[in-house]
Amino acid sequence: MEKPTVLGVDIGGSHITAALVDLEKRALIQNSIRRNAVNSQQNKEELLNAWCEVINDAFGTVPKSERNIGIAMPGPFDYENGISLIKDQDKFKSLYLINIKEELAKRLQMEPSNIKFINDAAAFMQGEVFNGAAKGYTNALGLTLGTGLGSAVSINGIAKDAALWDSKFLGGIAEDYLSTRWFVNKYFSLTGKKLAGVKELAAIANIDPYAKQIFNEFGRALGHFLADIIKEKKAEVVVLGGNISQAFNLFAPHLISNLKAFHLDTEIKLTRLNEHAALIGAASCWDLVAK
Template sequence: MEKPVALGVDIGGSHITAALVDLETRTLVKNSIKRSPVNSQENKEVILSAWCDIINKAFQNINGTRNVGIAMPGPFNYEEGISLIKDQDKFKSLYQVNVKEELAKRLDIPVENIHFINDAAGFLQGEVFAGAAKGNVSVLGLTLGTGLGSSLCLNYKAFDADLWNSEFLDGIAEDYLSTRWFVKRFNQLSGKVVAGVKELVEIVETDHHATMVFMEFGYNLAQFLIPIIKEHKIDTVIVGGNIAQSFSAFAPELIATLKGNGIDTQIKISELKEHAALIGAASCCDLSLT
């Protein structure tokens, strides 16, 4: 019997990463990760050739059926495989290109063996398939970093929640739940300039302004989560992205505020981290999930 292996691919604005995933053990195949920088400003041929090069390298020891799951930023028609990205300073040359058909032709893989998933949804799908949310039915995934990524997984199927621009406080959610908020708020309180969250973590024990910023962030995050948790009956929230590395600094205020509002939803850090989208994308090829 053929080993149930699929290729998970994570595509970003500056890179492609690919790895084989054993769908039975739900783990990455050892030493199978391939990664390469890709300039998203290039023309269609350069971009697609670079992607195919990495995909072929990752598949080099696999004989038989090839299945590929690709985590891709939006806007994108994930069912048909057509790129709709046009105003984001990346992948302009792929606008309205049927990427699924182009890859199938170049890789000599049947179109039906190539699957696409939103990158934020891929992250959460990975955590539900093999990580911190394994077995949970209703899960919210947040990737906190330079931007706010969000996804919902209901009945084991993840999709992009697109919450970054939802109304929140005096603006939108991303204004308060991203790296730039930390930098701006710390500057407002202290008059000092930091490059990012990592520097604040390093001084949080000794700088009361840094402590205040993390407490305020935890409170704001809880206020953002409360209506979403109630609406979708979320049992687990998975937090990923660079800001998740400072979880211990904002978690006490976050959890206390949630409990103060009668919410006992579990808040967990991503287990799979940068591998989550790879495993989540590959899991789209698991026929038992469809």
């Protein structure tokens, strides 16, 4: 049976991105990517209509009878039934307890069963397993390092949200130390200067000893955090994504040396698919179902 072309959709607090994915070639179909900014504070009708506009545009000429969608959504969310459980997060308040699957199906004139949902961190990992940096590995761990800490594990090709963000770590939780705000706060505590984010810090790391010190400290902390999880999950590879991973060369030496101190030589890889990982991962839900 020929594998279907599926629309992969990535929904975040400020955007929606969609693209057609060729499951046979395990790749995005060129020129099908559509992206729009979305205000997550909007009411239900405005939000859902904005999403549907991008989805319809990305489908292009694909007949309605042949449309399947895989959607990467942040949690908490009832992924099986398509119901939003997000509240107290300053986003999507108008969608709390709404059956998103049925609402989208109605607007898109398709069956609810043609729409599947996956956790956004799991979608990133699923994409990397499907045709990215984790392809071919039995046990893999993925982290997205940015404004928050996303995490997922893949076992035998199936990725699931690992929800490590609130793990106890260094007297707080992991996200306190492994996210953008840690870099910003740390630099401010050392210098009294406020930077916008990690990109700005990376730009001065070669000339600012405080910036260099911060990346070294982050690498050690990340290695310390990963050591127990790698052992517990028997991870053969760790795939890093998110904005912070773009400064990998600045924190990698201390990350790797700290893992070696724990007698681990697990491969650490950067995302191969970048922002396309979640799109491909969401769409690949249909390939997993086909099997």
